[in-house]
Amino acid sequence: MTRPANDVGELTSRILALFPTIAECPLPPDQLVAALTRLRESDGESFALIARMLMDIIERQGAALTSVEEAQEELRELVRKLTASPYFPAVFLGATHSGAVQGALVQTDTERRVVEVSDEVPLDQLIPGDEVFLSHERNFLIGKSAGESCRTGEVGSYSRSIADGRLVLRARDEEVVVLPAAGLRGLALKAGEGVRFDRVRGLALERIEASQGAEYFLEATPKDSFDEIGGLDREIEALKRVLSLNMFHAETVRKYKLRPKRAVLMEGPPGNGKTKTARAACAWLASLSKSGRSRFINVKPGALNSMWYGQTEERYREIFRVAREAALADPELPIVMFWDEVDAVSATRGESLHRIDDRILNTFAAELDGLEERGNIVILSATNRRDALDPAIARPGRLGDMVIHFPQPNRQAARAILGCHLPAGIPFAANGEGMAAAREALLDLAVGQIFAPRRDTELASLTLRDGKQRLVCAADLVSGSQLEAIARAAIERACLREAEGGPAGVAPADLSAAISDFFQMAPRGLTPRNARNYLPDIPQDVDVTRVDVIEHKVSHPHRYRMEVA
Numbered sequence: 001m002t003r004p005a006n007d008v009g010e011l012t013s014r015i016l017a018l019f020p021t022i023a024e025c026p027l028p029p030d031q032l033v034a035a036l037t038r039l040r041e042s043d044g045e046s047f048a049l050i051a052r053m054l055m056d057i058i059e060r061q062g063a064a065l066t067s068v069e070e071a072q073e074e075l076r077e078l079v080r081k082l083t084a085s086p087y088f089p090a091v092f093l094g095a096t097h098s099g100a101v102q103g104a105l106v107q108t109d110t111e112r113r114v115v116e117v118s119d120e121v122p123l124d125q126l127i128p129g130d131e132v133f134l135s136h137e138r139n140f141l142i143g144k145s146a147g148e149s150c151r152t153g154e155v156g157s158y159s160r161s162i163a164d165g166r167l168v169l170r171a172r173d174e175e176v177v178v179l180p181a182a183g184l185r186g187l188a189l190k191a192g193e194g195v196r197f198d199r200v201r202g203l204a205l206e207r208i209e210a211s212q213g214a215e216y217f218l219e220a221t222p223k224d225s226f227d228e229i230g231g232l233d234r235e236i237e238a239l240k241r242v243l244s245l246n247m248f249h250a251e252t253v254r255k256y257k258l259r260p261k262r263a264v265l266m267e268g269p270p271g272n273g274k275t276k277t278a279r280a281a282c283a284w285l286a287s288l289s290k291s292g293r294s295r296f297i298n299v300k301p302g303a304l305n306s307m308w309y310g311q312t313e314e315r316y317r318e319i320f321r322v323a324r325e326a327a328l329a330d331p332e333l334p335i336v337m338f339w340d341e342v343d344a345v346s347a348t349r350g351e352s353l354h355r356i357d358d359r360i361l362n363t364f365a366a367e368l369d370g371l372e373e374r375g376n377i378v379i380l381s382a383t384n385r386r387d388a389l390d391p392a393i394a395r396p397g398r399l400g401d402m403v404i405h406f407p408q409p410n411r412q413a414a415r416a417i418l419g420c421h422l423p424a425g426i427p428f429a430a431n432g433e434g435m436a437a438a439r440e441a442l443l444d445l446a447v448g449q450i451f452a453p454r455r456d457t458e459l460a461s462l463t464l465r466d467g468k469q470r471l472v473c474a475a476d477l478v479s480g481s482q483l484e485a486i487a488r489a490a491i492e493r494a495c496l497r498e499a500e501g502g503p504a505g506v507a508p509a510d511l512s513a514a515i516s517d518f519f520q521m522a523p524r525g526l527t528p529r530n531a532r533n534y535l536p537d538i539p540q541d542v543d544v545t546r547v548d549v550i551e552h553k554v555s556h557p558h559r560y561r562m563e564v565a
Contacts, residue, residue, distance in 0.1 A: 264381070272480045
């Protein structure tokens with residue numbers, strides 16, 4: 001029996017109203033099916049519409065269900081990874097075959113243990129030092145690493161090999177016996193070569209290439225010249241003769257059966273050109289060499305000291321090793337090792353409170369002896385305390401093959417030094433006779449003021465322990481570096497005056513003002529402890545007990561005033 005149209009429409013409306021919330025439909029499934037069956041019989045078009053809508057809902061819910069299942073699978077995989085037990089890396093040390101205990105001896109971070117080995121890992125192909133992986137419980141070797149994951153460790157020097165293949169390394173003044181890892185088996189190591197090793201595991205892991213020592217060398221040959229040094233013509237000529245003879249005329253030296261001189265000790269008061277001369281010597285050797293260059297190592301002994309026992313001596317050996325290898329790599333290349341303030345390392349043995357310096361001195365002496373066969377290495381050293389040097393170091397054959405004294409400048413030397421630092425190319429205040437004559441007059445003026453035999457040059461008074469007084473004059477404290485400072489100060493005054501609109505050129509007033517400043521400041525550096533460095537005529541058996549600075553009033557101060565138009 002066909003239902004009335006209004007009943008069919010009401011039924012259709014009720015069913016359609018269920019679809020937006022089909023997942024939460026309040027009708028039981030059998031009632032919903034019965035309703036749809038009656039609708040199909042009474043109104044086919046409405047049923048077809050509802051069927052299509054139902055299929056769309058089923059497809060959407062199926063897709064949503066698939067997404068939920070994928071998300072659930074990803075979540076399960078994440079949970080598995082978060083809760084999985086880790087694998088543990090270890091180092092294989094060897095196989096064990098002792099009765100019931102058979103397997104692999106491995107080293108973890110904290111202990112050694114013997115573990116079973118997977119059938120997939122051929123035990124006979126494992127080499128001590130190979131990295132392997134242990135199971136979650138660290139009781140089963142499950143695989144071998146494709147490479148070494150940890151490439152760090154200590155570096156020691158190879159000493160020798162033992163008959164059974166073990167190696168003896170030296171590290172921190174002690175010997176360590178280790179097993180060679182795969183990377184070192186079959187390598188012919190040389191004594192002194194660097195080897196990375198693991199102290200805990202007792203393994204030598206790889207050979208480390210020695211440093212080329214680039215940090216010790218200047219990047220380029222020094223540009224200093226002997227022409228820039230005034231007042232040391234005799235000392236420079238002596239240095240050039242000994243370097244030229246022994247560096248470039250070795251055959252002639254051997255013909256006369258002379259012992260080559262490889263070291264020059266430069267001694268004298270501070271600030272008189274020792275360092276400058278060493279740099280200029282390096283540049284001069286470069287001009288004579290076939291390659292047109294040379295290499296310069298400027299060593300500050302204090303910078304090599306270390307707080308660790310034995311490390312200072314190792315640094316001394318290292319710097320000499322670098323010099324020897326550089327000389328061997330290019331026998332035609334002159335190499336100059338300059339030891340500045342060498343008395344810091346070679347003080348007389350037995351005078352050090354903790355006797356640490358004695359060990360350093362012994363190492364230094366041994367390394368100097370090892371340079372005899374290196375004809376292209378020159379040792380230049382400088383000190384202002386020759387009396388403090390150990391005789392074993394200062395003797396001929398080590399640092400004292402030739403000793404050159406760098407004195408304080410006299411009148412002639414002071415004029416030459418000032419001439420280098422007041423060059424003819426800069427402006428001078430004209431004195432009516434031209435620039436050249438003005439420059440010569442300034443040099444005479446400066447030398448006359450510094451070396452004048454009058455009370456104006458008395459700068460300090462020393463009191464000796466025996467009660468005697470010793471006057472200190474400007475000529476006693478002047479040095480090459482002080483004369484350079486005087487010249488620069490005069491030039492700066494002239495430059496500033498001209499920049500501010502004043503008269504141009506270095507004038508006598510500029511030089512006099514700079515000398516006056518020197519008179520004021522120089523004696524303030526004198527102390528009872530260092531007075532003998534400047535005044536070698538003080539008796540050795542009488543100490544200086546007091547230094548009194550003599551104050552000078554400037555009678556004619558030089559001032560300049562800008563005229564404003």
